[in-house]
Amino acid sequence: MKNEENTEPCYDDFQPYCQWRKEVGASIIQEVRIVEIHLQGFKEEELKNEMKWDGCLYISGEHPMGKNKIKRLSKRIDVSKYDIKGIEAKFEGGKLILRLPCKSSTFSLLTNGRGNAIGILHLHEFLKSSMALALLIILGFYIYKYSQCTYFGN
Structure with missing residues (x-):
């Protein structure tokens, strides 16, 4: 009898570490929050983000680990109190860095x-x-x- 190899992927779901802080040197008029999402091992092209009608930013991604293992993440961030048009993102050093400017109307x-x-x-x-x-x-x-x-x- 021959052992058949399992070709179904095995997912390792995880919640990434997120660090929130105020932007240093931000304008006194408009406060800015910085969120660093730690994603060691991931590449930028393995990540997806989507803004939905509920005022939340959804970040997801899959990173192959070898032998049918896939590291998978799904993160939801409520951005309803931020200026959505001013949100900036960059990926560097294994971190997704989001710049979230607060709504200035307050x-x-x-x-x-x-x-x-x-x-x-x-x-x-x-x-x-x-x-x-x-x-x-x-x-x-x-x-x-x-x-x-x-x-x-x-």
Whole structure:
């Protein structure tokens, strides 16, 4: 009896190590995140990426290991809070490096009237501060008006 060789591939599924960090020297106005996905042994042509309607970037790949063994990965990254049009990727040194710029609409730049930036606030914090200031102004107006109409003498 002859031993038949198994020609079916044997998959070794794995989750790659991912390292997240802020980009050093990024603009104060737009924050940028860097994701390094460690893929030792893989080649760039063995990787595929796909942006789907759910706001996620799907990265997959297969690397032959010899004797019907294939190392396989599937990674999903939620990119809904990033500027999708500004995403950049490069593959070097066994790492897939993604540059993810945050959506800039969440930031508001304040100036001092001469074009010089004086600070950055999140939009919702700016709105809360504006509402509190408006309430203080209205309260001050009513206190002023009430004190003019009322006589506090003996």
